[in-house]
Amino acid sequence: MDKLDETSIDVTVSILIHEDFSYIHAALRSILKSSRSHKIYVVINKGRSEQTQALQQAFPDLHYIINDVPQGFAANHNQIMKLAQTPYIALLNDDIEVHDSALDVLVNYLDDHPKVGLVAPQLQYADGSPQVTVYSDPTLFRMIYKISGLGRFTHQKSRTRRLLSRLGLARITRTASFKTYTEPQIVDVVKAAAIVVRKDMVDAVGLIDETTKAFGEEIDWNLRMRQAGWDVAIVPQARITHFGLGQALMQLNGWQIIEDRKAILNYYLKHRPQWEVFIIRCAIVFFHALQAILTLFYAPSEAHTHWQTLMMGVRWQRSEV
Secondary structure: OOOOOOOOEEEEEEEEEEEEOOHHHHHHHOOOOOOHHHHHHEEEEOOHHHHHHHHHOOOOOEEEOOOOOOHHHHHHHHHHHOOOOOOEEEEEOOOEEEEOOOOHHHHHHHHHHHOOOEEEEEEEOOOOEEOOOOOOOOHHHHHHHHHOOOHHOOOOOOOOHHHHOOOOOHHHHHOOOOOOOOOEEEEEEEEOEEEEEHHHHHHHHOOOOOOOOOOHOOOHHHHHHHHHOOOEEEEEEEEEEEEOOOOOOOOOOOOHHHHHHHHHHHHHHHHHHHHHHHHHHHHHHHHHHHHHHHHHOOOOOHHHHHHHHHHHHHOOOOOOO
């Protein structure tokens, strides 16, 4: 794989596919409507050969990387960011649809705001309603609440969450995910389903942490950007539909639960004091031990996952490279 050498190209696009090819054709057609010059890399993390061939035939001018061994979210995007020599890099999920030249809006915003290292659109659901795109930095309370499993009752589409929003919880708790954004704004953390980053920022801050296969990469990377003096922004005028609902509905299963909790622990090991790390470990052990007991007889595979998560919480340490 040669590095990009086209000096006239504005944006390198990295888009990932993992087994499910049902969204990628529409996603690519929407991306190709961008008026900014771009070069698109499609990373096929896992998929059948006939699916890959059909995609290559439909979009022959794109550039394909087919992994021999599946990689995680960060590792897949990182390999493209290492290649890119363009001023901007778009990191996209495959389960998206870009509306009204949203990528152009995001790139133009970066052109006009040199201190911004990363910009995100307003994500929306398939019905056009806004999807949570912005988050606050983690707090112990919110992370323990998530680890406990209670978060499933206040997921993004739940009635409880809508009620709390109407009661003004955003004003009371200053929780960014409850706010509505109508104008461009500097924020703490944005969901990485669709973002555009500045190449100079990547060179200064470094690539995405590859510790986990998925989940939680944003909170670490966005914090590192801000610590290095770069801003993170949302531009609601750019809208992208994100069809994936797994995280929005807190529907994590098997390895996903383990990776999600590992991502939380990884963040605390990197950025928080040891006493907070201890509390996070205790929360992982306590709540997943409880769930392992509760599911042991009617869902033994779930109980096994909770046991594995518990043991990860006890034993796992970061490997410093």
